Amino acid sequence: MAATRPRSTVSAWQPSVPGIAEVFHARFTDHAYPAHVHDTWALMILDGGRVDFALDRERHGIGVSDAVILLPPGVVHDGRTVTEAGFRKRVLYLDASVLPERLAGAAVDTPLLFDRPLLERVQGLHLALGPRHSPPTEGFEAQSWLAFVRERLWIRLAGREPARGGGPGAGLAVRLRELLDARVVEGITLAEAAAELGHVHPTHLIRSFRRAYGLPPHAYLTGRRVARARRLLLAGMGPAAAATAAGFYDQAHLTRHFGRYVGTSPARYSRSGRP
CATH class of the missing domain: 2.60.120.10 (Jelly Rolls)
Structure with missing residues (x-):
């Protein structure tokens, strides 16, 4: 049967x-x-x-x-x-x-x-959230996608963007970069960053950073964490310990991003420098 x-x-x-x-x-x-x-x-x-x-x-x-x-x-x-x-x-x-x-x-x-832009933002948010039971992706990334989904929904339902605060874009981007540099390991939420920088609107914050540096803030933070993990691995730290010491959720989370940025796994990268 x-x-x-x-x-x-x-x-x-x-x-x-x-x-x-x-x-x-x-x-x-x-x-x-x-x-x-x-x-x-x-x-x-x-x-x-x-x-x-x-x-x-x-x-x-x-x-x-x-x-x-x-x-x-x-x-x-x-x-x-x-x-x-x-x-x-x-x-x-x-x-x-x-x-x-x-x-x-x-x-x-x-x-x-x-609405194609809205669809792409919703799909990006789902990718950032990841599947169930997998290590979470960078929380800043999911929060960023959600902010842009919210903005697009407001435009469709209210005919305008949500009320926003803002300041000079270049100066705001520099301050956000300094904030991310100071919080590489422990991280920061998008809401916390927006509040600390003068209660600016999240999407204004993300756009200012992208205009100034050519990439969104969550990608910048991930890159800084990968760079930190590389130094720790070459200093002899194991991949699992290096992952948490660099700000990643666990070794699997590090491995997923490390392959994209470096082109190999953390373990192979670590072994490559040994006699």
Whole structure:
């Protein structure tokens, strides 16, 4: 007797990124959600198949495309598979610190957002968050992607960017670089950096840094940590100890970035300098 294919595969977790209440990945071949509400925003992208859903009693159908689906908190909705192939989705549940509930009406009017920049930012955020049970990627990176997702959602729902503070870009970038240099090992969150530099808006902070130095601040910090790990490895420290001493989560986290920056593994790099 042939094995039956499971009707659903689900993976969910809570990342340590302020504003994201839950990450939810699922594959459904035969499933129908009952009518329900969330107390968070649901930001969804499809990786395969088609889904049909109703939001505030109006039905919508969408297949894999450039659309981002945004379901507001407190509004009744459902969802169901359309074909035998079902669908695959990735969802971020965002709290009110990312989007206020007063923007829910605009989301009810246009839950399907055909916005390529927004889609690319959501995909970048998912990559930065990484899969469940894997070592977390650089938290600064995920926070940066979330800030740009938030900015794009505000533009689509409110017709403008969120209120921001700012200062001269070059001076701000220099101050952020000094702050990152002082916190290479222990790190700093994007919110902490923005507050310490005068409560500037996070996206303004990231753009200022990129304009000044040609790369985003999270990439700069990762590069500094890799450089520190290289020195420690050549001094004789083992890869696991060097990883934590340089500010990485663990050896696997270091290895993932080390290969990108150096072209070899930490262990091979360490052995290369020995007689």
